[in-house]
Amino acid sequence: MARAVGTHIAVYVDTLAPSPIDSATLSALQQVFDSRLYPLDTATFGHTSDIDSNSVVIVLMTGTVNHLISKTACTGGYIAGFFFSGDLDPFFAAQFNHGEVFYSIVPDPAGTLSCAHTNADVEALTPVIFTHEFQHMINFVEHVLVRSANSEEGWLDEGLSKYAEEIAGRSYLPDSQQAFSRYAFNSVADAYDYLLAPGSSPLLIPADTGTLAEVGASWLFTRYLVDQFGAALPGQLVQSSLHGAANISARTGQPFATIVSRWGFANWVSDLPGFTAPAELRYTTWHFRTTYASLHMQDSTDFARPYPLVPLRSAGNAVNVSGTLWSGSGAYVRVVQKPGDAAFTLHFSGPSGSPVSPAVVPRLNVVRIR
Template sequence: MTNRSGRRTLGASATALLALGLATSETGLATGGDDRSTAPAPVQAGWRPGEAVPIAVHEGVASFAAPNDGGSHELLVVVSSLSREAGPFPVRLSARAVDRATPPERAEASPGRTPTLAPFRPGSEPPRPSAAPEPHRDFHIMVREGDVAGASNYQDVRGTLRAVGERVQVYVAEEDVALVDAATLADAVETFDARVRPVAARTIGLADDADGDGRFTVLFSSWLTRLGGGRHAVDGYVRVTDFDPAYTPPFGDRCDMMHLSTALRAGPQLRTVMAHEYTHAVVFTRKSLHRPAGAGVEEEGWLDEALAHLCEDLHGFTRSNLDYRVSAFLSRPERYRLLVEDYYAADLFRSHGNRGSTYLFLRWCADRYGPDLLTTLVDSDLRGAANLEAATGRRFEDLFREWAFGLYARPDAGPSAAYAGFRGDAADSPWTPAGPRPSRSAVDGEPDVWEAAGTSPHYAVIDCGEAKAVEIRVEGPDAAKLQVTAAILPRTARLALSARAYTAANGELFLRASARERGGSAVRLLALAWEPLTPPADVNRSPLRPGRLDGDGLVAAFGAAAVPADGSLDSLPIRLEGQAHPGPIVLKLLALDADGRPVTAWTTLGDDADLSPSIARRPEDKPSRVRR
């Protein structure tokens, strides 16, 4: 997170460039592959199974008729809002049987150009520190909500020097010295000197030495556990005004530094937070301070956070700063905006799903354009979508369409962060991303109706039944700037999940679940996962925790390791560990079909009707220059 005493907020990321993977549907697979139906594959009227078809939209309306020929196929329709406004926008999708398909009116393709990517060129190593750090130092933290320009909203904090490394010095707030143990201090020094700074030096560059002392400063303070008058808790942040000499205390401390919470302890989470926050420092100084006077730019919040999370991937410490954010977005993708210029001003300070969206999008872009994309974005004098378009040579709209479709159905890709639940690495991450959750409907059934946030995708899967062809009509306000992509899906396993929760006499919460296969293909069960539909603000210290049942425990609960074709399984009572009440909780049943492709079934326990995100900016909000 980036703290900006007048600017905005930001975050950090881990190693390999993961390929985005196979996708799942609410009751089955949504990826290409062999069609096991007896009917011939429908190749007619401009449609080919598995092929993404970009559909033209006119004044908020899109209409097309896709072939089915009675083949019981499913139709995937990805409906996105590309509006830069927050929304929400009401959208409606209806499906009816018709006698024949027609060639779709395709959205106009835009020409691309060769990407403009600049390889990283390391700078010279700054001089080593020549003097010992001061034993005490004064800092300032904005602890009260209100105007960032109001000095009364800031708290003076006296820092006591507790550890020193080659390129880092660690202070602890005077009143908190007993809260940060020796192991945590040592880990912070070793992580910065041996891991975070060297990786940054050879990939994206170093942050400016704002105070000229040759060392980066870390301040631990318990104020981070109770910011905003006690309403917010964060693990860390960078206040970019600290780096800008134009700002004087309390609005900026003229020091290259990050703030960390005293709740952190030695281990992977501390290391990941430090990597994330240092990335914010690098991005700000390279884009804003390494320019002629008046030419610097400050990166938009969504891209700043995405860069920081992506750099977490370069380190690979842990996914605990990211897994719950990815999972929140995938559980309700239409709720979360991708392009958010300022998270504070948009009142999205603790809306985790937005950050999950930005990471998955930039991860997809980096996988396609290579590691030079990060360097190019950091060093560019552009910001936001314009920055990405200049680097890739593609319009944002085209990148968004390909990403949104590929996130659900990519037969040529392997498992990714969006499908981490299928990789068997749950020990590192209790949250279980299992692909984006779609709505499901049938031909001539009730229309699919939802509210879309700006720059968000919605996934609709339509069971075509025995219809010869299916006509789809999508309607929304013109201001939503709808984008529609459709694809005929193969006939494959279709897994459905239903469940009910109840409280036992001892107060513990239990679950009974039923799994049913409706596609004529057996599936092998992998896991049953549950989590809060909306993760709590302070995820790592909340009593509400995600849970997962797999292996022998899953077999014991359902009495079998597989759901037979057109069969069903009912579970014994399952204790929902980490949940204090019956909802809203999202449940995911993960399985593999006969070809080893992921299949996910979803359901929700509890009422989530009042969970619309805060996606509109409040008039009284002002930007905050904090990066988280």
């Protein structure tokens, strides 16, 4: 039996949950899902289905989610909730729950199931996870059920879900900076991890199961897309039969390689002191140097640098960089040339100096900042 029911949401709690959840907490969760997150996500991304004809999305709070991480792995993070596409897939739904279901952790203050989670932790975290997973649900419905296409590629699907978290947080501004931070902080922290070593984390991961740094790349790229092409773009990407790079190119009218190259520049020059970046190389919603400098002042352990991206610095004729270039990302080098210095030539080569395979299509992008 549902513990809380609204216009769009019904909340169920596993009877085996180790810690009770009071009715007031469940009612508060139902209210934020129903009155804020559901309308925001459907207006931004599209609509969900109703294959079980009950007119609501079910939120199932169950210790099964807690069990997805062992107690010994808790220091590395945990899974707070998920959407399972098999519940909606026309070929498999009958084998599963055949309905719109979001699965969430339950409170477990003593850590009897896995990681310890207080009731307050769950109440604060569950809405953030809901808006993230609800975008995944809408994305699957719009691609697969509405248009009979394949589901969206994982990296873009994940970026859109992280964007869903951010705009949910922004819906509380200017009234509550604390609420905004609760929704947006993880994305900012993940992006910091990515910018520490962007050459080590591919953007184009095939599924939404990447590292936190890769998730950070997905959010940064999606945030850049919206800043450049407008707030209607996420809905256009979701309500599409296309996927990944082709989807982005079709909706923006720009070659994907051009967009990725400009995004790479924006990560360094968007608010670079002493340099006025052209419009296409800017984030407009965030000033990341200001944000990260503030976080560095507050917590120099987790945010050890005032700005995480620090390009290798070298004279032009001494540039020598080796390593692996991951798809959709790259390495940064700041080349310093004095006036009148001689010209130099850069060469790309494969292992042991062999030619780079034509299939790789490496790119060198240069911007002059002085």
